[in-house]
Amino acid sequence: xxxxxxxxxxxxxxxxxxxxxxxxxxxxxxxxxxxxxxxxxxxxxxxxxxxxxxxxxxxxxxxxxxxxxxxxxxxxxxxxxxxxxxxxxxxxxxxxxxxxxxxxxxxxxxxxxxxxxxxxxxxxxxxxxxxxxxxxxxxxxxxxxxxxxxxxxxxxxxxxxxxxxxxxxxxxxxxxxxxxxxxxxxxxxxxxxxxxxxxxxxxxxxxxxxxxxxxxxxxxxxxxxxxxxxxxxxxxxxxxxxxxxxxxxxxxxxxxxxxxxxxxxxxxxxxxxxxxxxxxxxxxxxxxxxxxxxxxxxxxxxxxxxxxxxxxxxxxxxxxxxxxxxxxxxxxxxxxxxxxxxxxxxxxxxxxxxxxxxxxxxxxxxxxxxxxxxxxxxxxxxxxxxxxxxxxxxxxxxxxxxxxxxxxxxxxxxxxxxxxxxxxxxxxxxxxxxxxxxxxxxxxxxxxxxxxxxxxxxxxxxxxxxxxxxxxxxxxxxxxxxxxxxxxxxxxxxxxxxxxxxxxxxxxxxxxxxxxxxxxxxxxxxxxxxxxxxxxxxxxxxxxxxxxxxxxxxxxxxxxxxxxxxxxxxxxxxxxxxxxxxxxxxxxxxxxxxxxxxxxxxxxxxxxxxxxxxxxxxxxxxxxxxxxxxxxxxxxxxxxxxxxxxxxxxxxxxxxxxxxxxxxxxxxxxxxxxxxxxxxxxxxxxxxxxxxxxxxxxxxxxxxxxxxxxxxxxxxxxxxxxxxxxxxxxxxxxxxxxxxxxxxxxxxxxxxxxxxxxxxxxxxx
DNA sequence: CACAGGTCTCTTTTT
DNA sequence: GAGACCTGTG
Numbered sequence: 001x002x003x004x005x006x007x008x009x010x011x012x013x014x015x016x017x018x019x020x021x022x023x024x025x026x027x028x029x030x031x032x033x034x035x036x037x038x039x040x041x042x043x044x045x046x047x048x049x050x051x052x053x054x055x056x057x058x059x060x061x062x063x064x065x066x067x068x069x070x071x072x073x074x075x076x077x078x079x080x081x082x083x084x085x086x087x088x089x090x091x092x093x094x095x096x097x098x099x100x101x102x103x104x105x106x107x108x109x110x111x112x113x114x115x116x117x118x119x120x121x122x123x124x125x126x127x128x129x130x131x132x133x134x135x136x137x138x139x140x141x142x143x144x145x146x147x148x149x150x151x152x153x154x155x156x157x158x159x160x161x162x163x164x165x166x167x168x169x170x171x172x173x174x175x176x177x178x179x180x181x182x183x184x185x186x187x188x189x190x191x192x193x194x195x196x197x198x199x200x201x202x203x204x205x206x207x208x209x210x211x212x213x214x215x216x217x218x219x220x221x222x223x224x225x226x227x228x229x230x231x232x233x234x235x236x237x238x239x240x241x242x243x244x245x246x247x248x249x250x251x252x253x254x255x256x257x258x259x260x261x262x263x264x265x266x267x268x269x270x271x272x273x274x275x276x277x278x279x280x281x282x283x284x285x286x287x288x289x290x291x292x293x294x295x296x297x298x299x300x301x302x303x304x305x306x307x308x309x310x311x312x313x314x315x316x317x318x319x320x321x322x323x324x325x326x327x328x329x330x331x332x333x334x335x336x337x338x339x340x341x342x343x344x345x346x347x348x349x350x351x352x353x354x355x356x357x358x359x360x361x362x363x364x365x366x367x368x369x370x371x372x373x374x375x376x377x378x379x380x381x382x383x384x385x386x387x388x389x390x391x392x393x394x395x396x397x398x399x400x401x402x403x404x405x406x407x408x409x410x411x412x413x414x415x416x417x418x419x420x421x422x423x424x425x426x427x428x429x430x431x432x433x434x435x436x437x438x439x440x441x442x443x444x445x446x447x448x449x450x451x452x453x454x455x456x457x458x459x460x461x462x463x464x465x466x467x468x469x470x471x472x473x474x475x476x477x478x479x480x481x482x483x484x485x486x487x488x489x490x491x492x493x494x495x496x497x498x499x500x501x502x503x504x505x506x507x508x509x510x511x512x513x514x515x516x517x518x519x520x521x522x523x524x525x526x527x528x529x530x531x532x533x534x535x536x537x538x539x540x541x542x543x544x545x546x547x548x549x550x551x552x553x554x555x556x557x558x559x560x561x562x563x564x565x566x567x568x569x570x571x572x573x574x575x576x577x578x579x580x581x582x583x584x585x586x587x588x589x590x591x592x593x594x595x596x597x598x599x600x601x602x603x604x605x606x607x608x609x610x611x612x613x614x615x616x617x618x619x620x621x622x623x624x625x626x627x628x629x630x631x632x633x634x635x636x637x638x639x640x641x642x643x644x645x646x647x648x649x650x651x652x653x654x655x656x657x658x659x660x661x662x663x664x665x666x667x668x669x670x671x672x673x674x675x676x677x678x679x680x681x682x683x684x685x686x687x688x689x690x691x692x693x694x695x696x697x698x699x700x701x702x703x704x705x706x707x708x709x710x711x712x713x714x715x716x717x718x719x720x721x722x723x724x725x726x727x728x729x730x731x732x733x734x735x736x737x738x739x740x741x742x743x744x745x746x747x748x749x750x751x752x753x754x755x756x757x758x759x760x761x762x763x764x765x
Numbered sequence: 766c767a768c769a770g771g772t773c774t775c776t777t778t779t780t
Numbered sequence: 781g782a783g784a785c786c787t788g789t790g
Binding site for chain 2 (some may be wrong): 087112251252254357377416417418532538539555576581
């Protein structure tokens with residue numbers, strides 16, 4: 001087999017097949033390459049059957065990529081290598097064997113919304129004041145316990161003398177009981193219950209140990225204890241376990257990841273060999289030096305230093321702005337000018353930030369400049385209200401024990417079944433030992449219900465009919481449509497007839513479309529399979545790298561990706577590193593994790609890295625003032641280009657004047673304006689403030705937006721257009737007002753409105 | 766029981 | 781600034 005394209009260490013990683021192996025793979029050092037070649041090597045040179053190999057990743061996207069690359073090398077024969085995420089692998093195992101630990105094989109997977117709802121119900125029933133103890137606290141505690149494989153009974157025993165944890169224990173125990181009643185697993189259960197299954201039913205474990213001779217784990221630094229135990233069990237006596245990771249990229253502590261899994265790998269597996277991949281094939285020397293400069297401030301790490309043959313490179317741009325608006329404006333304009341000059345395409349650019357909330361302003365600016373973009377994260381498609389509603393119907397159809405799903409939809413659309421009636425059903429169920437759904441079926445036997453019994457009957461009839469339907473109809477798309485049509489859900493939205501309800505209807509159609517593509521792309525479509533896929537998608541999974549758009553996402557989501565031109569926005573103390581980690585202290589573990597996150601961000605960049613900060617930004621409805629991030633100061637100064645850029649440099653020559661010369665500067669700070677001539681100053685070392693300080697953000701955004709060359713609208717008089725707020729209307733006039741076009745629209749419902757073209761975001765329809 | 770309108774509370778990050 | 785939650789009214 002040809003291994004010529006690999007360096008010495010990579011080759012070693014490929015050919016060291018027996019026994020435990022830790023590959024410490026720095027950012028961009030070609031670890032996926034090693035893993036795929038290693039798999040091919042096992043098959044072609046060692047004669048291992050693909051069936052006996054497993055590769056585990058964290059996201060479907062990573063799994064899919066690896067699968068494709070393996071298939072390219074060795075083809076996809078006899079079932080092929082088992083490439084899967086932790087969660088899907090466990091679901092697959094549990095679907096086969098859940099009955100062995102007292103669950104039905106048709107179990108539902110609860111997302112965190114569902115868990116939260118369940119906790120809410122429990123707090124109410126146990127009469128725990130949810131003001132004093134927050135649901136989030138319970139969720140966090142229970143999740144950590146599960147990640148540590150601590151069951152509810154053990155938890156209660158262990159923490160019985162602490163008042164708060166004692167309450168948590170009670171809730172945990174009840175939570176477990178109800179998950180079981182509902183035949184549901186939460187995310188953490190998927191791993192924990194699989195481990196439990198392996199431990200309590202040895203023959204199941206044997207089955208998998210016999211099959212899986214070689215196991216590989218990607219992103220090992222992000223594994224939690226439950227995952228560690230799972231892997232250890234699977235690796236069994238053979239111990240042909242190859243883990244790949246980078247302790248410097250461990251950024252999921254909040255989710256239970258235990259960095260000591262990778263730091264102590266050699267202790268856990270005494271015969272382990274260690275290979276370091278330190279040659280970076282991604283970034284320029286400048287970028288790597290910056291990354292090294294930052295990460296070397298962490299103490300708890302394995303010594304390593306990335307190097308590259310790509311010496312030199314563009315300096316890293318750092319700019320601090322007066323406000324988040326100006327920051328966003330700069331980034332958007334920079335992208336425009338770079339793309340216009342042909343240096344980069346949109347798909348080469350990524351904007352990374354610490355918190356999802358930062359995306360909004362950036363999005364606005366990109367929209368204004370007509371830059372195609374895609375935001376990863378934020379509100380998941382599948383967690384939108386209408387989508388969750390329809391999915392809840394599907395969950396009930398699949399598993400009638402799912403009380404959370406039933407309660408969610410029993411009165412959606414409105415059927416006149418209120419909280420009081422549900423309480424009566426619930427009481428009846430408890431008194432007679434029925435499940436919630438069984439009680440609904442027996443509603444007419446509940447004397448206190450009165451007229452509500454008929455309404456409930458209609459609901460159960462609907463569910464029964466839909467369940468009947470699934471026996472003959474195997475097409476998910478059709479089932480989805482049946483659900484929203486037969487339930488009256490779509491009809492209710494059509495009657496509402498608002499912008500919002502229309503958007504929701506569109507989302508239903510999108511869900512239908514997802515059903516269609518599932519039906520088409522799956523050999524044997526099942527409701528179970530569809531719901532599973534939906535439950536386990538990650539935000540990053542729907543990034544399409546071949547499409548020409550700028551990607552916006554959190555630093556967390558960006559791990560594993562690379563882009564020629566990267567923007568890191570919001571480089572401010574208090575935001576990044578976050579407030580909490582600053583409180584925890586300079587050398588706290590929290591701060592080290594933030595620093596690793598910064599390292600991850602920097603190392604995403606191949607050629608060009610731009611870091612920006614704002615002195616002032618809105619945070620939770622309050623104006624927050626911050627100074628530049630300490631991480632900026634950790635980058636060696638000679639790598640930074642922090643000269644004051646002019647509008648000239650940005651390629652907007654000639655627009656400078658009308659952008660930054662307001663007619664009437666705000667009184668109180670009038671003296672400071674004009675001192676710099678540009679608000680794109682680098683204030684890292686400067687103290688001058690701009691006139692924008694005293695203006696309302698909305699004004700500011702309106703005013704410097706005009707620095708953008710005005711564009712002829714994409715519509716003409718007489719066209720039908722759509723506005724986000726006002727709905728649809730007809731363009732009755734377009735006037736050239738110098739800086740922008742003023743458009744008059746006669747809206748169907750809102751009446752005539754005048755607006756500036758570049759802000760109105762009118763869409764031709 | 767449904768809905769409108771007012772009040773309160775906010776961390777990150779996500780499989 | 782947004783979303784969850786509560787409360788009063790019809």
